Amino acid sequence: MVFVCRKEHFNAAHRLFNPSWSKEKNEEVFGICANEHYHGHNFELIVIVKGTPDEDTGCVIDLKKLSKLIHSEVIEKLDHKNINLEVDFMQGKIPSCENLVVAIWEILAPKIADIAYDPHARLHCIRLFETQNNFVEYYGEW
């Protein structure tokens, strides 16, 4: 079993905001992250796939195919967007990094085996850096 990791980037606006709370409650809980006109980040997304290297290619998955999948399913929906207003898979959710990694996992997990050399390859981890100092990881349910 080898773990293969691919890093991609997107730049997006968001705010932490619970619509069932008052403006004051949101500011009390989320501080400046609740700023009503949004703020933004250069997000770094790392997708980790685990599987057995294929004999013919020496690879678990073609990283160019993995990169294309991440772009078409995730990056194109997030890059240069407002996560609160424009990202279909985040509607009705607070756009925290925790909710983002779970949502990205659910999008990508069912699609990995189809594009891998190893038909048993599967998604292992979604890691998301919001800043150099803040990042989250999700390994699926367990």
Added chain:
Amino acid sequence: MVFVCRKEHFNAAHRLFNPSWSKEKNEEVFGICANEHYHGHNFELIVIVKGTPDEDTGCVIDLKKLSKLIHSEVIEKLDHKNINLEVDFMQGKIPSCENLVVAIWEILAPKIADIAYDPHARLHCIRLFETQNNFVEYYGEW
């Protein structure tokens, strides 16, 4: 003459948008950077001061004082803000990195000598990273 450099960070939303143009013209010129709901970045700001090291301290400027100045005059106005809507010194300007560095220069340049050990110290450069791949520098008028 020694050059002393301090890096600070801010996270902000913006969009490239010329209000005298149509929506179509903005999209044609600025592409996804014109997205009407904004996007954002982790900006890195480097402020460079030049001067002669003081005999008593061995320093050109107290970097804690320089950091405080940058925070009170620049970072607090930009961090977790929408540059188009909320930053006083960018009103009426397109929030490009080029316009940001010139505006930040104009704010900081007159205030450097007052907080430096060297009374002749002055601002040398404002460098601003929008992403790891895009950055701009301004050295004042010449």
Added chain:
Amino acid sequence: MVFVCRKEHFNAAHRLFNPSWSKEKNEEVFGICANEHYHGHNFELIVIVKGTPDEDTGCVIDLKKLSKLIHSEVIEKLDHKNINLEVDFMQGKIPSCENLVVAIWEILAPKIADIAYDPHARLHCIRLFETQNNFVEYYGEW
């Protein structure tokens, strides 16, 4: 279960030195790291908490609270200090990275659940970079 990670920094002096050994033995074992007048590092400390995102906030823990806790319990005791001479929780221990991560774990582990949104959240990992090339990780006893 989501893993939430926060990076902090401290600059400290230390030396690797076993007081029950002779000066020669210390130099033989630790080489230049035993230098009697100390040397130092820009340490990077990554604290990883695991838990379930809270429904109301979308977050496992408020990262500002986590950062404050790390500062008051760990960073303020280490930053700009001599680890051999001045850090209470390292007295009687060789200030290796291995001993540092275990000591920091013991300080932080009991305090995580109290400040998290998820009352079952707990410390998952202490990672400490001494240099870009040398780092250690501790995941508690197991």
Added chain:
Amino acid sequence: MVFVCRKEHFNAAHRLFNPSWSKEKNEEVFGICANEHYHGHNFELIVIVKGTPDEDTGCVIDLKKLSKLIHSEVIEKLDHKNINLEVDFMQGKIPSCENLVVAIWEILAPKIADIAYDPHARLHCIRLFETQNNFVEYYGEW
């Protein structure tokens, strides 16, 4: 149990190429990575050892000894070399990152306990960055 990590570097040329395939098939599968005159990378290799810190030294392993071992067994054979043509332990294998981490694991795993302070220390992970965006990890067979 503490995990101790050491990063090393090597610069090498390689191409992804399966000698049992035609030139066209190689290009179809590997794209520009199959370029017949090779291309190259600044590889970053991270070796992670797990063990119990020794009472006398506070350390699991002497990182200078670990670095020397990695250099003599791995780096000297790869650095400034052509992996397809010149690296004995990669002959008959496609020089993918997946095959590299498994081969490096097999070289280093039997030699860790001998140089560690903890006689039960053992290799935990080989991580290899080919670029900033592509990296793989191997934790041995399981």
Added chain:
Amino acid sequence: MVFVCRKEHFNAAHRLFNPSWSKEKNEEVFGICANEHYHGHNFELIVIVKGTPDEDTGCVIDLKKLSKLIHSEVIEKLDHKNINLEVDFMQGKIPSCENLVVAIWEILAPKIADIAYDPHARLHCIRLFETQNNFVEYYGEW
């Protein structure tokens, strides 16, 4: 005058080798960099343009156009190539970083004004990182 900087990447193989010298002389002068089967690097290329920000866009140059120009004129010729054997603009030259930055300057300098908003914009610097520790800069003839 504002300086606008764009970073791009390419991965290439090369060797330092003077064909008018013997194999022994090449090894004596260039050491392992002369390895006859090549080695390679992840090169980072920074292109810096200077000019006056345009009133309508707030920008000196459209960075997407600059990136496209760098790709079509430089990156596509170098990426996943052997610089000694396959790069037309380096034929007859030793593929040192010094020679690379001068050659890249000569390619890009005449093409900058045509794609910039400022018709007086011009190339200011070519910076090339061969590794994290070795890089060169060229500012044209003066």
Added chain:
Amino acid sequence: MVFVCRKEHFNAAHRLFNPSWSKEKNEEVFGICANEHYHGHNFELIVIVKGTPDEDTGCVIDLKKLSKLIHSEVIEKLDHKNINLEVDFMQGKIPSCENLVVAIWEILAPKIADIAYDPHARLHCIRLFETQNNFVEYYGEW
């Protein structure tokens, strides 16, 4: 004229302290940087040489020779040392970054031409990072 840059590292302890001042005055001016038991940093030193590339080698200077010179003249005196107590060329000076870059310039400047391919090559800049956020540059007297 091409600028050739080499990065090296050293880890050292220091404190900012003016011996002609009282303990209180030192603490007032230098804050925690005056801590009497020292603190330390992972310093990064960048040495920039300017010159004309040699026809036979394509290089301004052999970077391995430049690295050796920096090590023998500078790094060996600073690495794993206490700058206040143990570094001959800093005695009688406050170990600020400003004073360090001027002192390192004075050591290296007279020795560059002797080891360069270009006999007219000369030192252009000493850049020293104390942390990721604080760094200084010196270009000699002018």
